[in-house]
Amino acid sequence: MPPARRSRTASPSSASGQTDLPALHLTRFLPYRLSVLANTVSHTLAKLYEKRFGITIPEWRIIAVLGGGETMSAGEIAQRTAMDKVQVSRAISRMLDSALILRESGDTDRRKALLTLTPKALAIYAEIVPMALTYEEEVTDALSIDERAQLDTLLSKLQARADQLAARPAPAGAQAEPAGE
């Protein structure tokens, strides 16, 4: 099956007199497809562990990176989970409330708090990891071995490129307000 490149020249099917502009079909538009897929997957998984353990995605991510028993600072967690520090801060305070995490002020640098999972959280980790991996397998079961390798490659390449484009400063001369029609 060829990729069916979207036609750049066909006008929208309506007979309106609009200029002959490239059509865009949401269902073939990569950002849309990624968004829908990621949403479906995350949502399904989140419901699984919300139901079972009462934790949210940010909390799960923190458990995931600390699950080895390591200790690290909030900033380091933020980096490793790709969440921003506000999100991490909030998740941590929830986890303190539910006794999932332990915070001790750093000795040498009292700005950095050292965070460690409690045994309760480690127990959750032990249960949740197999669940998560099982779900991941169920999804990737839709693919052949080759395709899984392809997926790995593609996601890496796309992420690298997306990061690069995100870092690029916004094209100048684009403002919303003074759009004098």
Place this chain on the structure above:
Amino acid sequence: MPPARRSRTASPSSASGQTDLPALHLTRFLPYRLSVLANTVSHTLAKLYEKRFGITIPEWRIIAVLGGGETMSAGEIAQRTAMDKVQVSRAISRMLDSALILRESGDTDRRKALLTLTPKALAIYAEIVPMALTYEEEVTDALSIDERAQLDTLLSKLQARADQLAARPAPAGAQAEPAGE
């Protein structure tokens, strides 16, 4: 480069006495990777049209499906954009405020409102589509022709499977509360 299947048996690197459970590295975990990638892409793109036209993602999606000049109901928009009806309802009311959309009560069924883009919105469509397609191309430029075809296939397969798993009723006997650990 082989896909480097995650080791199922190696214990976490820490020397703690935890049971020997499968490790999970977030950076190799599909739901996480999808979520981060989709987020990066959507965010970058959203900033682009937020800056240029002052519209949000839901609004952009509505413009995208109505861009051909067609008329449809809110429910149909919801289906086609994979947004839920609340989101659609809110986006529409914003678009009514900014004169991007036109709503007329259906004649035969007064529950269904017929929605059409205004010329102002069609003008935005004409400008935004090339921007969106350009961005998409910039991202997919990271891939070879073959890889683009692969991506198309993979996303379709994964979405189909994810939908299937999402529809499946939650596994019974999983409750958060009575975790008498």
Place this chain on the structure above:
DNA sequence: CCATTTTAGTTTCGTTTGAAACTGTTGCAA
């Protein structure tokens, strides 16, 4: 040293979201 800047993390504020309740309309059935 003291003043300034940088870093780590938290708080605040306004917005966005999602689930559930609600309003109005139509279709169906006694």
Place this chain on the structure above:
DNA sequence: TTGCAACAGTTTCAAACGAAACTAAAATGG
């Protein structure tokens, strides 16, 4: 017909979010 279930869309309310302001503790450097 009226009475009730199903449907289309909106509103409400509480939780979640992001940006920016803020606090506190190091690092820098005159």
